[in-house]
Amino acid sequence: MATTQERPAELARLARELGALEAAGLLRHRRTLSSAQGARVVVDGVPLLSFCSNDYLGLAADPVLAQALVEGVARHGVGAGASHLLTGHTLAHTELEAALARWCGLPAALLFSSGYMANLGVAGALLGRGDVMFADRLNHACLNDGALLARARLVRYAHADASSLARALERTPARRRLIATDAVFSMDGDLAPLRELLGLAERHDAWLMVDDAHGFGVLGDGRGSLAELGLDPRRCAQRVIYMGTLGKAAGVAGAFVAGAPELVDWLVQKARTSVYTTASPPALAVALAASLERIAAGQDLRARLAESIARLRVGLAALPAGRLAGSSTAIQPLIVGESVEAVRWSEALAARGLLVPAIRPPTVPVGTARLRISLSAAHGPHDIDRLVTALHEVATERAGLAAAR
Numbered sequence: 149m150a151t152t153q154e155r156p157a158e159l160a161r162l163a164r165e166l167g168a169l170e171a172a173g174l175l176r177h178r179r180t181l182s183s184a185q186g187a188r189v190v191v192d193g194v195p196l197l198s199f200c201s202n203d204y205l206g207l208a209a210d211p212v213l214a215q216a217l218v219e220g221v222a223r224h225g226v227g228a229g230a231s232h233l234l235t236g237h238t239l240a241h242t243e244l245e246a247a248l249a250r251w252c253g254l255p256a257a258l259l260f261s262s263g264y265m266a267n268l269g270v271a272g273a274l275l276g277r278g279d280v281m282f283a284d285r286l287n288h289a290c291l292n293d294g295a296l297l298a299r300a301r302l303v304r305y306a307h308a309d310a311s312s313l314a315r316a317l318e319r320t321p322a323r324r325r326l327i328a329t330d331a332v333f334s335m336d337g338d339l340a341p342l343r344e345l346l347g348l349a350e351r352h353d354a355w356l357m358v359d360d361a362h363g364f365g366v367l368g369d370g371r372g373s374l375a376e377l378g379l380d381p382r383r384c385a386q387r388v389i390y391m392g393t394l395g396k397a398a399g400v401a402g403a404f405v406a407g408a409p410e411l412v413d414w415l416v417q418k419a420r421t422s423v424y425t426t427a428s429p430p431a432l433a434v435a436l437a438a439s440l441e442r443i444a445a446g447q448d449l450r451a452r453l454a455e456s457i458a459r460l461r462v463g464l465a466a467l468p469a470g471r472l473a474g475s476s477t478a479i480q481p482l483i484v485g486e487s488v489e490a491v492r493w494s495e496a497l498a499a500r501g502l503l504v505p506a507i508r509p510p511t512v513p514v515g516t517a518r519l520r521i522s523l524s525a526a527h528g529p530h531d532i533d534r535l536v537t538a539l540h541e542v543a544t545e546r547a548g549l550a551a552a553r
């Protein structure tokens with residue numbers, strides 16, 4: 149019989165596997181910030197210029213939002229204390245849901261504690277055995293996890309390729325179908341062909357789930373990717389399940405799903421990640437209402453972000469190594485290939501005071517490890533120039549090393 153002093157075999161296995169990850173350049177570390185989120189952060193005690201957040205409008209540390217949060221706490225206390233179906237649902241939640249639905253031009257909205265939970269909840273509420281989720285190959289992991297949890301079949305189609313989806317829809321019999329896509333792809337920054345996908349959803353009697361984690365607040369004058377692509381909200385309300393997250397451009401935390409009233413009523417009943425969890429603190433909803441107002445009046449922020457995107461792309465047009473992906477959004481990936489190479493680039497930038505994360509498999513496909521440069525309204529032109537200069541230095545270094553090998 150094993151004694152408590154013996155090391156369980158499972159612990160030894162975990163240690164071995166962690167060692168293997170490290171050897172493959174795939175071990176991930178949590179950086180510890182001692183500052184607020186923003187363009188300038190202090191990471192593990194070192195001040196860095198950061199291109200490493202999803203705080204696209206620079207609202208995560210906005211003083212007006214912070215004050216709203218404080219007022220929310222004064223009114224509602226700290227915790228919700230119960231799930232939405234018990235007594236955790238407050239006036240602050242109701243008002244925020246109504247404001248979000250209005251802002252997106254959709255009939256109704258439902259809050260979730262995070263985007264991950266929203267995606268799991270939607271898939272579980274709408275799909276079961278015998279049903280199919282059609283998913284873009286580069287979708288965020290949590291959409292796929294939703295299909296798994298719902299025990300639905302997951303059929304993946306070629307990235308942003310409506311004809312690949314059309315073929316999959318034609319050859320896949322299913323009781324119910326849900327097409328799921330990132331609107332802005334989180335590691336590539338490109339947009340899904342939502343107009344074509346909506347057409348296919350209509351033709352094949354399917355839902356279209358649009359995960360707008362990286363579009364809400366930024367694209368379509370802040371209304372998101374559906375507005376950016378000029379899709380009529382009345383048409384969308386029939387088929388689209390719109391998911392916006394509130395911890396990225398909105399700067400706070402949480403997520404919402406918007407769509408038809410029947411859809412939202414059903415999710416209230418059946419989305420397990422809503423039913424079986426404590427409501428998020430009402431003070432967050434108060435802060436989010438302030439965030440939504442700032443987003444609505446946020447043309448200044450979006451214009452500054454757009455200037456930074458253009459400045460970066462011009463600056464990196466003739467880089468001697470690495471390949472800048474064709475993105476027009478705040479997510480600007482610089483593809484370098486191997487995981488270890490991506491880590492070297494990231495380290496060389498860190499040595500120059502710049503925080504740009506290396507993104508490696510399995511988050512992105514093998515052979516496409518990259519720097520994920522993300523821009524924010526908190527960056528100024530001088531910040532972009534610093535990054536461009538440093539990237540030219542590092543790229544020249546890496547190209548020289550590759551030539552010498």
Ligand SMILES: *Cc1c(COP(=O)(O)O)cnc(C)c1O
Nearest residue numbers: 262263264288330334361393395
């Ligand atoms: C971040 C993200 C999510 C998860 O949202 P959270 O609120 O962070 O849980 C979902 N989908 C996509 C595409 C994301 O980038």
